[in-house]
Amino acid sequence: MGPEIQESQMDGAKLRYERLTDAVDTTGSAFPGLTLGCARCHDHTFDPLPQRDYYRLQAVFAGSRPVTIPLVTGMTATHRDESYHTMIAIDEARTAYKRLEKAVKDRVIETKKKKFSPEAVRAYEIAAEKRSAKELELAAPLVKVYSEIKIEEHLSEQERALYKELNALLVKTVLDVPLVDGSHRVRYDGFFDLPSATVLGHMDPELIPVTYVLDRGDLGRNKARVTPGLPSALNNGSEPDEMRYEPVGPRYRKQLALWLTRPDHPLTARVMVNRIWQGHFGRGIVSTTNDFGHQGQPPTHPELLDWLAAEFVAQGWSIKSMHRLIMLSGAYQMSSRFVDAGNNRSDPDNQYLWRMNPRRLEAEAVWDSIHAVAGTLNPKMGGRPVIPPLSKSELTALRIKPWWATPADPAEANRRGVYILSRRNFSFPMFDKFDRPDPATSCARRDVTTVATQALWTLNNEISYEQAQQFAAKLVGEYGDNPPALFDGAWRIALGREPTSQEKQEAIGLMEKLSRKTSAGPENDSPPEKLAKLSPERATGLTQLCLAIFNLNEFVYVD
16 A cells, blocks of 8 residues: 555646555565666666566556455445434534534623724624635634633533533433444444455556656656566566456456466565564575665575575465474574674674574564563454553654544553554654654664663653553562562563572662652552552552563563
8 A cells, every 4th residue: 555645636647656656666675575666767777677667567556546345244334324313313412512612602702802902803703714814813812712712611500501411412322323233243443434444446447547668757758658567587488578458367466466476486485585584583594685686685595595485385385384494493593692702703793693693672572572571461353553542742743633542441552562553654652762664665674773762761651650560560469578479470470580699689679779769659649459558669669670670681682
């Protein structure tokens, strides 16, 4: 799915061109590992990809367009139509409420007009759409006052009774809207919306726009007309030079997909197993995961890459089988703590895998680990994106605040990080601090940084503190107020090992110090029930110790 830029909706040709460009560039990077975007304006300087091939691939996608399809049967849609009267009831209840609101505000503003100049009052009394620029400026203070009137503070006794009645009516009409359809019990999306999905649909052949090679990639500067086709350098003659359209055969995108996944395709299997390898080792056999061309890095183990690709195809392109194969290998099971002076001199970057490289968890895995250790992780799968609560400072970066609608059920905010909402112009702040990639482009490999803001979030954010309280409560529930047992349990749960005697002594000293330092009690007025069994000072000290565990390198790194 390409970018959606609202301003581009006014220029259909430009929007379509940007979508086709995004489709070709992303497809090239993701599957065959080629920098096709370089051929948009001229023949590729380094790889054998002429400009004509780029626009032939655009033509593959030219016959597709985004469409929304229902995910329910016609019966569910019929049941929704039968309940549409509930939406009319909501509209009528809202209209009645707005009438009361307007009546009260109009009465109040008449009194407040006395505090403004006659010119401002006259400008305000002119209809908004008819005001001149000067009148808009004069009326602005009164408009602001009107918008800030709180009707609850100005109701008469009779209006107050009506106000309560209309509020109750609004609540009732909303609650009357069904959650599921009457027969199949399919839950409506959001509020009374039918579940649907956006997919790439097909255009009628006679409506598919003509694709041209563009001079220097500039829209409108057409050169030669092209038809859908495969990259010439990767076509060994077994495929036709031009894709043919057959009414009963696969469309252009499917022909491209079938070609990309042929058992003898020279790139797709290699690119995929290289990505899987990178996921386990932190770096691919080809380190430039999106570029297998001349400008990319050569593989450190070319025979291994070929063998893995052949195994991948032989095992039915099974990703699970590749995970098993790699994780059972001696290379994967090497220790990151193994040190060899000779190897360190000859291969300091560990390209030949004489030890395991320690790797920091991705942002989503850090989130999951904190909640799993605290015992609050919600394993529910599927559904709408998850929107955890944000602090006031985090919300300031969001242009339209209602976009971030937090769930009514707090357990929904504790779901796995992969489900958290990510907008192209705003992503979850915690993920940004832990190097989440730009969702607008294909990311070959995430950056891994170590910056102060990561520790500041884990130490000071409200979510992190609440999870530390839950972790502390979990420990108290299992081990009671017994520091040695508490620390043994904390290390086993969070780090998967027993603490050393030195760590135990340091933990006891730190907890006692924190308990004295934070004698005012926990920051949260309502700590978990099991944690509340301790004194406020001791509860806060244990919570702060759990926060310190969240900040250990061992907690966020895979050895």
